[in-house]
Amino acid sequence: MDQLLITLIGGLANGAVYGLIGLGLVIVFRSTDVMNFALATMATMATYVALSLHDSGLALVLAAVAAIVFGSVSGLVVREVLIRPLGQGRLFAALVVTMGLSLIVEHYIGQHWGEQPKAFPRLVDGTVTIGSSRVTVQDLLALALAAVAMGLVGYLFTRTPLGSAMRAVAESSETAAIMGVDAHRVARIAWVLGLALATLGVLLYAPKTGLTPVVMAPVMFRAFAGIFLGGLNSMVGAVVGGLIIGVLDNLAAAYVSASFRDTFVFSVAILVLLVRPQGIFGRPVFERV
Known part of the structure; x- marks a missing residue:
């Protein structure tokens, strides 16, 4: 039971990151009809900027805020310089x-910061006891920050x-436009909001894996699996889909096989999509002919 609890919390923490990335993708896609495949890479570069600032003596929290600002501004620049000139459609x-x-x-990250993994410090250290299990505070922080960010986005879009x-x-x-x-x-x-969410996701994920390009x-x-599972046109679906993928991923690694975790996760996702192609929260799209 203890192992199951730790696995579930770790899966939810990872899923929160997937949800943040997925939410950023869906916000950009729904607002501009552009699927930004550079979202995570741009957020990764912003996190490298945070690491450089922290290594130079800046407090980690301030470096993280600077990374989110850098990521947001880079998103705006890319949209105005590269995407807008393409025109609609x-x-x-x-x-x-x-x-x-x-x-x-x-390539730029590899040339400037190197290809070798770099350790990224946790935003918070320590563990807490839940029942008889010990859970890292970083995982709980990831869940809390992701929940707050998603709540604020929900408020923005509905209120x-x-x-x-x-x-x-x-x-x-x-x-x-007529309106x-x-x-x-x-x-x-x-684009600013999408990159901010993605950068927050990388900042929460990097302490577990280190940074590489x-x-x-x-x-x-x-x-991507999460947003298709939850529904490509649903922001709630992007979050819930990411959480489901995170939990399934950890459960598969712990109780099936780490070597077949992706096979298990995406098999479940495919089965769901075969039954409900628009995703769990997605709406069917009808085209008049």
């Missing part, structure tokens, strides 16, 4: 651009005029 072109950007950023504008653009950019919504402003905010590649893969 250039989905494949935007896809290729973000994939190419991901490779460029990975504020800006959130209403973003939801209007997500439903129909043409209709939103006077500035789609470009919404897109900028979406490609450390977030498997996380990005699982985040």
Whole structure:
């Protein structure tokens, strides 16, 4: 029972990271129709910036805040410089651009900071006792910060005029424009918010694995699984899907086989999607012909 509790909490902590990455992807996709494949890589570079600032003497919390700001600004720059000039409806072109950007950023990280893994300090140290099990405070912090971030995003989208504008653009950019919504402003905010969430996710994940240029590649893969499982057009689905993937991943590693954890996780995801192709929280999309 103790091992099960630790496995579940660890899985939820990992799933919270997958949910943050997935939520960033869904926010950008729903607001701009662009799937940003460079999201995790850009967030990784922001985390390297945090590590450099911390090594230079800056407090870790301040370095983490600086990383989130750096990631957000980089998202805005990429959107304005690389994505906006493509124009509306250039989905494949935007896809290729973000994939190419991901490779460029990975190469830059490797050249500037090196390919070897770098240890990233925990935001908090220590353990707490739950029942007869000891759980790291870092895992509980990951859950708490992810919950707060997701709650704030939920409040933004459901309780504020800006959130209403973003939801209007997500439903129909043409209709939103008729209503006077500035789609470009919404897109900028979406890219900033998406990168901020992704950077927070990397900051919470890096202490477990260390930093390498490609450390977030498997996380990005699982985040995609989470958003498809939860529903590509659902922000709640992105979070819940990420949590489910995280828990299944840890359960498979602990009770099935670490070598077949991905096989187990994605087999379950595929079975769910065969029954409900739009995902657990996704809505079916009907096209008039």
